[in-house]
Amino acid sequence: MPPAYAASLAAPLAAPLAAPLAAPLAARPAAPLAALALSAALALSGAGCSVHGITGDTMSEYATLHLTPYLLSKRDVAMACEVGVSMGPFLLSFERVTTPPDEAAVSTLVTAAMCAEREAWREELRALRALRAGDAAEAQDAREAQRRAHGLAASRYAESYERMRRLSPKDACGALEPEGELTNLLGLLAGLLAVQHDRASGVMVGVATDTPRKVAARARCFDDAADARWWGLPRALEAAVWLVIPGSGPEGVSDSAEVKARAYAQLSAAAARGRAAGVRVADSVFAYAAYAVGDLERVRAVLAEFVASRKETPPADAWALLDETSFGQLEALSDKLWTEARGHRTPAGQLGASWEEPAAAPAGEGEDLLEGL
Numbered sequence: 001m002p003p004a005y006a007a008s009l010a011a012p013l014a015a016p017l018a019a020p021l022a023a024p025l026a027a028r029p030a031a032p033l034a035a036l037a038l039s040a041a042l043a044l045s046g047a048g049c050s051v052h053g054i055t056g057d058t059m060s061e062y063a064t065l066h067l068t069p070y071l072l073s074k075r076d077v078a079m080a081c082e083v084g085v086s087m088g089p090f091l092l093s094f095e096r097v098t099t100p101p102d103e104a105a106v107s108t109l110v111t112a113a114m115c116a117e118r119e120a121w122r123e124e125l126r127a128l129r130a131l132r133a134g135d136a137a138e139a140q141d142a143r144e145a146q147r148r149a150h151g152l153a154a155s156r157y158a159e160s161y162e163r164m165r166r167l168s169p170k171d172a173c174g175a176l177e178p179e180g181e182l183t184n185l186l187g188l189l190a191g192l193l194a195v196q197h198d199r200a201s202g203v204m205v206g207v208a209t210d211t212p213r214k215v216a217a218r219a220r221c222f223d224d225a226a227d228a229r230w231w232g233l234p235r236a237l238e239a240a241v242w243l244v245i246p247g248s249g250p251e252g253v254s255d256s257a258e259v260k261a262r263a264y265a266q267l268s269a270a271a272a273r274g275r276a277a278g279v280r281v282a283d284s285v286f287a288y289a290a291y292a293v294g295d296l297e298r299v300r301a302v303l304a305e306f307v308a309s310r311k312e313t314p315p316a317d318a319w320a321l322l323d324e325t326s327f328g329q330l331e332a333l334s335d336k337l338w339t340e341a342r343g344h345r346t347p348a349g350q351l352g353a354s355w356e357e358p359a360a361a362p363a364g365e366g367e368d369l370l371e372g373l
Contacts, residue, residue, distance in 0.1 A: 056094025060101035063091055068107045073317060075324040077114065084111030102163040106187050109163070113156035113190070114325070117197065120149035121332040128339045150197045151204030157194035158207050161187050173221035181226060184218070185233055189281075191215045192237065196288070213248055216241035231319075232270030236282035239266035240289035263289075264298070271302065275309035278316035283309075284329040291333060299337075303330055304352030 067087075071080045088108045091101055127142035164187020168180070191211050198207040215237055222234035242249045242263040249259030267286040274282040283306045290298040306327075315323035335345040338355040346355075 052094070053098035056098040056101065059091055059094060060104045063087075063101070063104035063108065068104070069318070071111070072319055072321045075315065075320045077321065077324050077328050078118075080111045080321055081113075081115035081118065084108050084113075085115050088112045100163075100166075102167050103183055105163045106160050106167075106183050106190070109156050109160035110186055110190050113153045113160065113193070113197075116149050116153035116156060117193075118328075118332075120146050120153060120197070120200070121335070123149055125335060125339050125345065128336070129343060132339075132343045147201050147204070151201035154194050154197035154201055154205040154207060157190040157197060158205055161191035161194055161211070163187070164190070173218075181222070181230060185222075185230055185237075188215045188218055188237055189233070189285075192240065192285075212241045212245050216248060227270070228273060231277045231279040232273030232282045233285070235266050236270035236274075236285040239263045239270065240285050243267070243289045244292045260293075271305070275305070275313060278313045279319045279323050280306055280309060280326045281322050284326040287330055287333055296337070299333065300352065300354065303334055306330055307352045 067083075071083060074080070088105075091108055092105055094101055123142050123146035127139050127146060130136075130139035130142055164184060167187075168184060192215055194205070194207045195209075195211050198205045219234045219238040222230065227234045240263070242259055246256075249256075250262055253259055253262065267282070267289065270282040271280070271286050274280045283302055287299050287302040287306075290296075290302065310323075310327075331346060331351060334351050334355070338344060338346045338350075341355045341357055
C-alpha cells in the first residue's frame with residue numbers, strides 16, 4: 001500500500017485515538033505526543049494493509065484447497081470457465097497486498113482460457129459454414145473474431161504457464177508434493193495450448209517458440225509412478241512435442257520415422273493409462289498432435305477409442321471436469337472436420353465415425369431427412 005494512501009486512510013481514525021491517549025500526558029512536551037500520534041497512525045495503516053493481505057492469503061488457500069477440487073469434481077465445463085473469468089481478477093488482485101497467489105492462479109487462468117478457447121471454436125465453425133455457402137464477408141468476419149479469441153486464449157494460457165514456472169525451479173526437476181505435481185501438469189498443458197492458440201491468432205501474444213521443448217523437458221521430471229498417478233499426461237505431453245516439433249525427439253534418436261513411431265507408441269500407452277483411470281486428458285493431447293501432422297486416420301481412431309472407453313469407464317468422480325474438458329476438445333476437433341466435409345457439426349452419437357461425405361443417394365431417398373425435426 002503506498003505510504004501516502006495509507007496515511008490518508010489512517011488520518012480520520014488517528015486523531016480520535018490520539019486525543020484520549022494524549023490527555024493524561026498533557027503536561028509532557030509536544031514532541032513525544034506528536035510521536036505517539038504518528039505511531040498510532042502508522043499502526044492503523046499497517047493494520048489496514050494486513051487485513052487485505054490476510055484476506056488475500058485466505059482466498060488463495062481457499063481456492064487451492066476447496067474451490068479447485070470442487071470444480072474438478074463437476075462435469076460443467078462452461079461453469080468452470082465462467083468461474084475463472086469472473087473470480088480470476090478478484091483473486092489475482094491480492095498480489096498487490098500479499099504474496100502472489102500463483103498456485104491458485106494456474107488453475108484459475110486455465111479455466112478462464114477455456115472460455116476464450118470455446119469462443120474461437122464457435123467462430124471457426126461459423127467461418128467454415130460461410131465459406132461453404134460462398135459468403136466471403138461473413139467468413140472474413142468470423143475469421144477475425146476467431147483470431148481475436150485465439151489471442152485471448154493464448155494470453156491466459158501463457159500467464160498460467162509462467163505462474164507455474166515461478167512456483168518451481170526452471171531448470172531442475174526438484175521434489176514435488178502430489179498437489180504441486182498437478183499444478184505443474186496444468187501449467188505444462190497450458191504452455192502447449194498457449195503456443196497452439198498464439199499461432200492460430202497470428203502471434204498476437206508472442207509466446208516463446210522454445211516453450212514446447214521446455215514443456216517436454218519438464219514433463220520428463222515425472223517418473224513412471226507419477227505418470228501413472230496422473231493418467232499418463234506427463235508422457236503424453238512429452239511425446240506430443242516429439243511428434244510435432246522437428247528435432248525434439250528422444251535423446252540419441254535422429255531418424256524422423258523412428259521418432260514418429262516412438263511418439264505414437266508413447267502417446268498410445270499414455271492414452272491407455274488415462275482411459276483406465278477415467279481421466280482421458282491424454283486422448284485430447286494425442287488427437288491434436290496427430291492432427292497437427294496431418295494424420296486424420298489416427299485422429300479418427302483416437303476419437304473412436306475415447307468414445308468406447310467412456311462407455312466402459314465413466315469419468316473419475318474427483319476429476320470429472322478434466323475428462324469432460326478432454327471430451328469437449330475432441331468434440332470441437334470432430335466438429336471442425338465434420339463441418340469442413342459436410343457443413344455441420346458432429347451428429348449425436350457419431351463422435352469417432354467417419355466425417356467423409358457419403359456417396360450420393362439415389363433420387364427420392366433422403367428427402368425426408370429433416371422431417372419431424
